[in-house]
Amino acid sequence: MTSDPAAPLEARDLACRRGERKLFGGLNLSLRPGRLVWLRADNGRGKTSLLRLLAGLAAPDAGEVHAGGLPVRRAAAAGRAPLYIGHANALKDDLSAAETLAFTARLHGRVAAADPQAAPVRAALTRMGMAQRLDAPVRTLSQGQRRRIALARLALESAPLPWILDEPYDALDSAGIAALDGLLGEHVARGGCAILTSHQALAASAPPAETLWLTRTGLESRPAATEAAP
Numbered sequence: 001m002t003s004d005p006a007a008p009l010e011a012r013d014l015a016c017r018r019g020e021r022k023l024f025g026g027l028n029l030s031l032r033p034g035r036l037v038w039l040r041a042d043n044g045r046g047k048t049s050l051l052r053l054l055a056g057l058a059a060p061d062a063g064e065v066h067a068g069g070l071p072v073r074r075a076a077a078a079g080r081a082p083l084y085i086g087h088a089n090a091l092k093d094d095l096s097a098a099e100t101l102a103f104t105a106r107l108h109g110r111v112a113a114a115d116p117q118a119a120p121v122r123a124a125l126t127r128m129g130m131a132q133r134l135d136a137p138v139r140t141l142s143q144g145q146r147r148r149i150a151l152a153r154l155a156l157e158s159a160p161l162p163w164i165l166d167e168p169y170d171a172l173d174s175a176g177i178a179a180l181d182g183l184l185g186e187h188v189a190r191g192g193c194a195i196l197t198s199h200q201a202l203a204a205s206a207p208p209a210e211t212l213w214l215t216r217t218g219l220e221s222r223p224a225a226t227e228a229a230p
């Protein structure tokens with residue numbers, strides 16, 4: 001594959017099978033600076049599978065994914081790997097909100113946010129409306145509060161790397177949705193790009209997104225009037 005170094009995230013001819021079942025094949029996607037994609041399909045059609053391929057967390061049955069011109073699985077070493085937040089929050093129950101976010105930041109080499117007392121960590125959680133619960137153990141928090149902590153990681157990022165977000169709005173109330181939309185809007189405005197899934201329509205606070213449907217033969221945009229499940 002000839003990759004475009006200017007494309008933060010590019011997939012060519014991707015195919016994915018699960019057991020005997022082909023989820024999709026021949027899938028192409030180029031996420032350019034400023035592009036926000038809402039990936040849609042019915043339950044079980046392969047959205048999470050595709051996002052994991054794009055993040056380099058799984059290998060495709062065919063095709064390639066490049067991030068910033070590098071094979072996605074080698075992009076981390078060059079600081080070009082996409083930022084992936086899955087639908088599981090991946091938090092540590094016994095740590096506090098600030099500690100678990102700092103732990104995640106350290107894991108991803110964000111040195112300035114590797115300490116729970118560090119200003120960026122406190123500011124990121126405050127941005128997600130968690131200012132009153134910075135030191136609360138994760139296990140004592142609600143699903144929505146846990147989702148907010150996982151998403152606070154986005155507030156630690158200033159580089160316009162691609163964001164890959166699987167059901168980021170899950171469990172969020174309207175204030176949480178607005179906080180996430182604010183982060184997405186800033187990201188896109190500074191030349192970032194993102195692909196996300198959501199079973200609910202995006203809120204009015206979300207930055208303009210392009211809707212793409214996942215089908216067996218790739219991604220398809222459809223006029224709003226014909227937006228039926230494939």
Ligand SMILES: Nc1ncnc2c1ncn2[C@@H]1O[C@H](COP(=O)(O)OP(=O)(O)OP(=O)(O)O)[C@@H](O)[C@H]1O
Nearest residue numbers: 018019023041042043044045046047048049050199
């Ligand atoms: N580890 C696995 N082993 C075998 N099959 C799997 C595995 N993970 C997912 N699948 C199957 O792959 C298909 C696609 O799953 P995936 O989670 O990608 O769909 P999805 O579109 O994200 O669904 P949802 O909207 O319900 O989140 C499903 O039929 C699922 O049963």
